Amino acid sequence: MKNNFQERFLLSLCSEEENIQIVKTILRSPLGLAQEIIRLLFDNNFKEVKDNLDSIKQFVAGITRSESLGQNYSLAKFYPYLFSFHQFVHSSYRARQGKTLEELFKEVIRRANKDFVVPDKEKDKHAVMSEVFKGYDSRLDIDVVAKKSKGKVLALQLRSRDDTGGTTAKGSLVEALRRVMKKNVEKDTDLFYLIGIWDKIKSNQKNITISKIYEALEPYFQKPITKEFFIENIEKGINLHKGVKLKLAYGDKEIVKNVSEWVGEDTKLDYSDMEKIIDTLESSDDLWLAYVIASLELENIELKNINNIEYLNELLKDEKYDTSNFKLNEEYLKLANELALKIIPKWDKDSLPVSTMSEKAHYIRDLILLRFVHDIS
Structure with a gap:
């Protein structure tokens, strides 16, 4: 045979x-x-x-x-x-x-720069976020938290697709951020709060998702931001106040691009590397x-x-x-x-x-x- x-x-x-x-x-x-x-x-x-x-x-x-x-x-x-x-x-x-998507990004960030802090435990994520917000006390989980130096933090909330979950679930993407928006930001800190939607399934869901994010955050803005401005600019990035930037990334390439830009040019993270990993996963x-x-x-x-x-x-x-x-x-x-x-x-x-x-x-x-x-x- x-x-x-x-x-x-x-x-x-x-x-x-x-x-x-x-x-x-x-x-x-x-x-x-x-x-x-x-x-x-x-x-x-x-x-x-x-x-x-x-x-x-x-x-x-x-x-x-x-x-x-x-x-x-x-x-x-x-x-x-x-x-x-x-x-x-x-x-x-x-x-x-x-947890697969979370583990994916945690591992590639760790391997992009061994000096970055990428905690697994909630108490350790809490400690990193406390370097940004004085008295940070949110008990809500953030999928991925990474620190490249004191006060320089990435908070990444991930969803596999945008047509799952109701309006409450969409608003919950910024729940951890909303709860601390009134707190003072520590001096010389920089938080990049990135929301990543891996698969784009239904185009009408994007507007619904953005609207629900705006409604969840609007009462806590420290400066006026209109809904029209928010919808138009959230995929470009919006400075909610000094030291805090919010951005929405749709699709795997956009998420990787944004994480890679945050990580920095002198690292090993790029989309082709991520593609190889994803191909192996599949x-x-x-x-x-x-x-x-x-x-x-x-x-x-x-x-x-x-x-x-x-x-x-x-x-x-x-x-x-x-x-x-x-x-x-x-x-x-x-x-x-x-x-x-x-x-x-x-x-x-x-x-x-x-x-x-x-x-x-x-x-x-x-x-x-x-x-x-x-x-x-």
């Missing part, structure tokens, strides 16, 4: 290139979920997830009822495993997904591959009494290989392709949840890749 496998790119199998390390840091949380799914699969710990369901979910979701019927009906017995696994994945993902196969295969294998194990992981491990015992010096995805991928070609002729069980020969070959190869992730995690 020829090697006509699709490419795979698993960040979990990379350990060297600098841009890859940035992406792994940004995606640390989703990658952690992928690795946890892989551990559940290869250690066959689905029962542990099922047993961790709280009592409310057990009776509201029908778990208690299905378990009572499970002794005589395999589908009812399978349901608690099915529900608990998908509940675990989706609740874990929801808790992890919102090309990762870790989470989707782990999730879909674990979902299918859960059904095999608990509903059909088939364990392809055990069978794979049995077949791999006869193959000699060493991954201890591997540092690149490509090295693992090449070996997985080679091992799959050796194992496919020996796989004599009708246990794979795909139909064509090509899909079966890919499935076995992908199982091997996930096995590699499990071995090094």
